[in-house]
Amino acid sequence: xxxxxxxxxxxxxxxxxxxxxxxxxxxxxxxxxxxxxxxxxxxxxxxxxxxxxxxxxxxxxxxxxxxxxxxxxxxxxxxxxxxxxxxxxxxxxxxxxxxxxxxxxxxxxxxxxxxxxxxxxxxxxxxxxxxxxxxxxxxxxxxxxxxxxxxxxxxxxxxxxxxxxxxxxxxxxxxxxxxxxxxxxxxxxxxxxxxxxxxxxxxxxxxxxxxxxxxxxxxxxxxxxxxxxxxxxxxxxxxxxxxxxxxxxxxxxxxxxxxxxxxxxxxxxxxxxxxxxxxxxxxxxxxxxxxxxxxxxxxxxxxxxxxxxxxxxxxxxxxxxxxxxxxxxxxxxxxxxxxxxxxxxxxxxxxxxxxxxxxxxxxxxxxxxxxxxxxxxxxxxxxxxxxxxxxxxxxxxxxxxxxxxxxxxxxxxxxxxxxxxxxxxxxxxxxxxxxxxxxxxxxxxxxxxxxxxxxxxxxxxxxxxxxxxxxxxxxxxxxxxxxxxxxxxxxxxxxxxxxxxxxxxxxxxxxxxxxxxxxxxxxxxxxxxxxxxxxxxxxxxxxxxxxxxxxxxxxxxxxxxxxxxxxxxxxxxxxxxxxxxxxxxxxxxxxxxxxxxxxxxxxxxxxxxxxxxxxxxxxxxxxxxxxxxxxxxxxxxxxxxxxxxxxxxxxxxxxxxxxxxxxxxxxxxxxxxxxxxxxxxxxxxxxxxxxxxxxxxxxxxxxxxxxxxxxxxxxxxxxxxxxxxxxxxxxxxxxxxxxxxxxxxxxxxxxxxxxxxxxxxxxxxxxxxxxxxxxxxxxxxxxxxxx
Numbered sequence: 122x123x124x125x126x127x128x129x130x131x132x133x134x135x136x137x138x139x140x141x142x143x144x145x146x147x148x149x150x151x152x153x154x155x156x157x158x159x160x161x162x163x164x165x166x167x168x169x170x171x172x173x174x175x176x177x178x179x180x181x182x183x184x185x186x187x188x189x190x191x192x193x194x195x196x197x198x199x200x201x202x203x204x205x206x207x208x209x210x211x212x213x214x215x216x217x218x219x220x221x222x223x224x225x226x227x228x229x230x231x232x233x234x235x236x237x238x239x240x241x242x243x244x245x246x247x248x249x250x251x252x253x254x255x256x257x258x259x260x261x262x263x264x265x266x267x268x269x270x271x272x273x274x275x276x277x278x279x280x281x282x283x284x285x286x287x288x289x290x291x292x293x294x295x296x297x298x299x300x301x302x303x304x305x306x307x308x309x310x311x312x313x314x315x316x317x318x319x320x321x322x323x324x325x326x327x328x329x330x331x332x333x334x335x336x337x338x339x340x341x342x343x344x345x346x347x348x349x350x351x352x353x354x355x356x357x358x359x360x361x362x363x364x365x366x367x368x369x370x371x372x373x374x375x376x377x378x379x380x381x382x383x384x385x386x387x388x389x390x391x392x393x394x395x396x397x398x399x400x401x402x403x404x405x406x407x408x409x410x411x412x413x414x415x416x417x418x419x420x421x422x423x424x425x426x427x428x429x430x431x432x433x434x435x436x437x438x439x440x441x442x443x444x445x446x447x448x449x450x451x452x453x454x455x456x457x458x459x460x461x462x463x464x465x466x467x468x469x470x471x472x473x474x475x476x477x478x479x480x481x482x483x484x485x486x487x488x489x490x491x492x493x494x495x496x497x498x499x500x501x502x503x504x505x506x507x508x509x510x511x512x513x514x515x516x517x518x519x520x521x522x523x524x525x526x527x528x529x530x531x532x533x534x535x536x537x538x539x540x541x542x543x544x545x546x547x548x549x550x551x552x553x554x555x556x557x558x559x560x561x562x563x564x565x566x567x568x569x570x571x572x573x574x575x576x577x578x579x580x581x582x583x584x585x586x587x588x589x590x591x592x593x594x595x596x597x598x599x600x601x602x603x604x605x606x607x608x609x610x611x612x613x614x615x616x617x618x619x620x621x622x623x624x625x626x627x628x629x630x631x632x633x634x635x636x637x638x639x640x641x642x643x644x645x646x647x648x649x650x651x652x653x654x655x656x657x658x659x660x661x662x663x664x665x666x667x668x669x670x671x672x673x674x675x676x677x678x679x680x681x682x683x684x685x686x687x688x689x690x691x692x693x694x695x696x697x698x699x700x701x702x703x704x705x706x707x708x709x710x711x712x713x714x715x716x717x718x719x720x721x722x723x724x725x726x727x728x729x730x731x732x733x734x735x736x737x738x739x740x741x742x743x744x745x746x747x748x749x750x751x752x753x754x755x756x757x758x759x760x761x762x763x764x765x766x767x768x769x770x771x772x773x774x775x776x777x778x779x780x781x782x783x784x785x786x787x788x789x790x791x792x793x794x795x796x797x798x799x800x801x802x803x804x805x806x807x808x809x810x811x812x813x814x815x816x817x818x819x820x821x822x823x824x825x826x827x828x829x830x831x832x833x834x835x836x837x838x839x840x841x842x843x844x845x846x847x848x849x850x851x852x853x854x855x856x857x858x859x860x861x862x863x864x865x866x867x868x869x870x871x872x873x874x875x876x877x878x879x880x881x882x883x884x885x886x887x888x889x890x891x892x893x894x895x896x897x898x899x900x901x902x903x904x905x906x907x908x
Contacts (some may be wrong), residue, residue, distance in 0.1 A: 122531035142557070144824070156333045182271060186300050189274035190577050193333040196223070196325070201295070203281035212281055212316055218314075219279065222322035227361040232688045233456050233566045234629065259284035266635075269523055275298050277325055282308065290317045296328045304328070307351065311432050340388030343448040353382040358387065360396070367681065369400040370780040387453035389412045392459060399686050399777060400802075401721045403471045407464045410504045413457035420447035421454060421560075424553070433757045452566050458550050459567050462575065465543035466582045467688040470721075472536035475500060479559065488838060491775040504528055510542045517541075540579070547579040561762040570619045571627045577611050578635035578812040585641055591874065602639040605655040614638075626675060630683075636660035641693035646895055658700040668706050691718040695823050710804030714814055717827035720805065724832040727880065728802055729773040733766065733841070734876035735798060736786040743793050743868035763846055766872075770841045809881050829891035837879040844872055 141192035189195070198220060199273040200212045253383040273297055282291030288310040297304030304330055309320040327349045330336050336345040340357075360375035383389060395410035418425045445451070464471065474496060494633050511523035527538050551572045561569065584600040591600075603611075612632045616624065636659050662682075668676050681688070684703060693699045694716040704713050717723055741760070747755070765785060772778040805811070810830055814823075819828075 125491060125746070142192050158387045183300065183309050185271040186274050189271060190298055190329075191334045193274065193335070195273040196275045197278060201278045201280040201293070203283075205281060205283040209281060209283065209879045210901045212279075215281060215318060216279060218318040219277075219322050219325070221320055222473065222506075223325065224739075226322070226326050226358060232689045233459050235592070241417075252498075252777065254514055269681065271299075275325075275329055276304075277556060279321065280309075288313050292317050292321045294321045294324050294327055298332065319359075320842040323358050324356070324357040328353040330354065338452065339388060339452055342450050343383075343386065344575070350382055353379055355632060360392070364396060364399075368783075369396055370484070370776050370783055371800060373400065373776055374398045374614055374780050380594065381609040385416065387447075387457065389416055391453065391456050391460065394457075398460075398464070400681075401725055402686075402776065403468070404474045404503070407461065407471065408502050410457045410461040410464065410500050411503065413453065414461060414470075415506075417449070417454040417457065424454075427549070431513075451562060453562065455554065455560075456566055458546070459572075462543050462579065463488050463689070464908045465539050466579050467544065468539040468543070468582070468586070469538045469691075470688055471539060472532045475533045475535050488771055489774045491772045491778065497776070500528075507538075508869045510545070512537065514538050514541050533586075535590050537583075537590045540583045540586045544579045544583045544861040546576040551576055557743070566718075566768075568619075568625055568628060570616065571631050573615045573618070574612065574628060574635060577615065578631060578638065581635060583610075585638060585643060588645070600643075602641075604652060605636070607640075608636050608639060608656075609659055624666075624670060626671040626679075629670065630662045633660045633663035634687070636663065637690050637693040640696070642692075653696070654698070657693060657696040660693050660704045663697045664702055665706070676706065683898070685706075685720055685724065688721075691720065694718065694720060694734060702783075709806075711804070712811060713806075714811050715823045717824045717832070718806060719824065719828055723808075723827045723831045724803060724805060725774075726834040729779065729809055730834060730837065730876050730879050731784075731803060732779060732782060732800065733769060734880060735875055736766075736782060736789075737873035737876060739790060739795055741866055741869035742795070744862055744869060747862055756862070756865065767842065767845045769836050770845065773838060775842055834879055837875070840875060841872065844868075844875065 123813060200216060203209055203212050228629055258752070275296065277297075278295040280293040280295075282293055286293065289312060291308055291310045293306065293308045294302060295306045305324075307324055309324060311317040311320060328351075330341060331344045331347055336342070338707055341349070356375050356379035359447060360372045360379065363372035364376060373396050375451070377394060380386065380393065381388050390413050394406040394413075397406040397409060402405075414428075418428055477493075477496065486594045508523065511527045515521065515523050515526060526536060543552055552558065552565075554565075554569065554572055557571065572649070576819065581603070586603075588600040612635060616628060616632065636656055640653060640656050642659070684707065690699075697715060700713045700715055762785070765782060769778055769782045783800040790796065790798045810827075815828055822898075
């Protein structure tokens with residue numbers, strides 16, 4: 122791999138050797154005859170000087186090439202022509218699209234909490250200059266400048282290919298590294314030019330990245346100096362693009378495709394876990410982080426021994442004699458442990474998913490069996506990882522059977538146990554990453570102060586769970602929420618250890634999350650309105666300080682996580698103080714109203730219906746155009762489509778089932794030249810019912826209003842299933858489910874109208890009829906309906 126100092130070192134070695142030989146020759150020549158000293162010595166000096174000059178110039182030139190290759194510097198992109206004689210795309214346009222795609226390649230380092238990845242420009246403009254001077258000195262200087270002026274270290278040649286069989290669009294890309302012309306030639310194919318251009322740009326990026334200093338940073342540390350598969354880089358870039366566009370199902374699918382190629386890349390797993398959190402798959406995310414810790418702990422002797430002591434029942438063998446250095450560096454383990462603690466501490470939604478079985482059917486078809494099976498498998502995996510903690514928890518709580526008394530004991534006990542584990546792990550995390558512990562390094566993704574705030578935040582969550590666990594106990598045993606002044610004092614005692622000017626975004630953000638816990642629904646302790654306002658103002662004050670200590674670009678990157686995704690802020694989102702904060706620091710043209718605590722549940726209910734509604738509307742419009750020209754083959758294709766829609770209505774909580782519908786809708790939109798299908802997770806303000814909230818005549822709270830809407834929308838799927846043909850219809854005998862184009866158009870219109878009514882109906886009246894079934898053990902707790 123190129124290194125800027127390599128050729129400089131070669132030059133110094135040659136210079137030293139040549140100077141030594143020259144001095145030795147001079148001493149030897151001094152003893153020769155006068156005519157040899159006077160005639161040939163001058164010629165020898167000229168020859169040696171010329172050799173040194175040429176060697177030095179070539180070494181500097183190679184060093185400049187290596188410097189640009191590692192930077193990486195400018196890239197020269199040229200056209201090799203086109204095999205398409207007529208009707209093809211403009212070659213200049215293809216090159217311009219490749220340059221544009223290269224400028225949006227995302228190479229940012231994974232962070233400690235979910236965000237929209239930023240884009241970095243790895244393509245610089247090539248500048249040219251000419252020297253028109255004609256004197257001898259200027260000519261010599263111009264010649265030297267021409268030799269040493271290295272404008273680019275990579276050359277790319279692109280050939281546009283015509284259709285070959287079922288592959289309509291293709292580009293042959295030749296990437297070379299100068300000056301040695303080492304490179305790669307590969308042809309990429311796709312269904313449209315946008316996809317082919319993206320693959321070509323990512324092929325260029327996968328060749329350049331491992332040869333540059335960018336590969337020394339996550340997530341590509343293990344590929345530094347190695348040949349990276351272009352498919353791996355392409356899938357990762359697709360995943361990050363989908364994250365920026367809020368297309369989380371497609372992002373998770375792309376991360377899984379990347380992990381099939383690079384199975385042990387801990388940073389890809391962390392990004393996958395963060396995408397799962399954004400989509401409300403909290404059990405999946407917890408299992409992902411636990412897997413990363415299990416893998417990376419092999420490179421941390423002290424952590425491995427501690428985990429082995431906790432998980433003796435699920436870890437066999439003894440610690441290895443030698444522990445190597447992780448190929449992914451130190452950051453992956455820290456981020457995974459931090460996210461695991463965060464996920465365990467905010468255990469409300471996690472406990473819901475742990476206890477959830479099949480969705481209530483009210484006598485209809487059982488729904489979401491795929492997700493139920495997956496949750497059961499995840500419970501089995503996590504039980505093995507948590508078994509050692511369960512034994513210690515039983516000893517502390519006076520319980521006997523971890524399986525019956527913890528894992529199967531109901532939502533309240535499970536939540537208390539998970540937050541007990543979070544408190545233990547947070548204390549260990551703070552201890553492990555002190556500056557005196559040996560693991561801490563400058564520039565790590567989570568600062569020591571941010572970790573120290575966990576010492577306030579995690580125990581507060583445990584107190585909250587303990588209050589619910591002892592709801593029927595005495596007032597002395599039941600924990601009470603702290604006041605704003607008490608929390609502010611504890612947090613400031615932590616923050617003051619670091620100078621105010623050196624504090625970072627995450628330290629203040631964690632402080633705001635800690636205050637938000639006190640805003641939760643603590644049992645038996647009715648906090649007066651004034652105290653709630655003080656807590657809300659305290660939390661918002663920390664959020665304001667977090668925003669003010671970073672730049673605007675970073676705020677926009679984390680805006681989605683702050684406004685919707687982070688479960689720690691759920692109690693704060695229901696307050697008017699948080700609404701004012703959003704208006705002030707994240708302005709937009711939408712109506713601002715208080716948000717429910719179960720915000721992600723409400724958005725997902727809207728998202729799933731909107732996906733199928735857009736697809737049904739597209740097919741209805743298509744059949745409307747084909748009423749007179751539809752073929753029998755197109756009618757028979759309705760069998761497959763109807764089966765896919767029925768599977769979606771049965772398993773709308775399974776991300777793979779949603780992804781299948783999204784991919785089909787995108788392909789259908791491309792085939793029929795319809796507008797692009799959007800699979801982005803909708804914004805809260807996009808729901809029409811937020812405007813009706815102000816007109817709601819009842820005295821229901823924000824949570825009651827929006828939870829009722831989500832529950833009623835969840836009931837629409839039984840009506841959708843009633844509209845769909847039975848699975849046996851149209852199968853086996855080749856008969857289509859719709860015999861005429863008119864029947865197909867009427868079906869899709871009826872389905873689209875039903876889904877549109879579910880999205881736009883006024884649920885403000887009689888919403889009290891909507892209810893979400895909960896286990897009997899949690900009948901006295903706030904209702905939730907997570908994924």
